[in-house]
Amino acid sequence: MFSLIPQDRANHEVYGGRIAASVAVVTIVVLAVVKIVPPMFVALIAGVLAAVSGYVAGKIKEKLDAINNTKAIAAGLVQPNTVEVADVQATTRGSIMVAIPLVVLALVNAALVAFK
DSSP, X not given: OOOSSOHHHHHHHHHHHHHXXXXXXXXXXXXXXXXXXXXXXXXXXXXXXXXXXXXXXXXXXXXXXXXXXXXXXXXXXXXXXXXXXXXXXXXXXXXXXXXXXXXXXXHHHHHHHHTO
């Protein structure tokens, strides 16, 4: 199959999206149960946390790869992973794709309330 992006980047985007979707669902459920936030802000908060979670997950993954590489070098082995900023960016892109509809939903909801 002809791919426009390398498999590793595609994996990062998919996992970023999965992490973001999980964070968004948990956020929505928790905020709905706890009811400490007005309902019109729930989607916005879920979207922001979804986007941030992808970035954080990407940074953590690359930091763990760097630690594993350092351990491998100390043991005289070949580095098992690549550590690249592009991987963090790809993970973040995947999470942003989940966050965008949530933020748009929150903005439309706010506009409907404002112009009612």
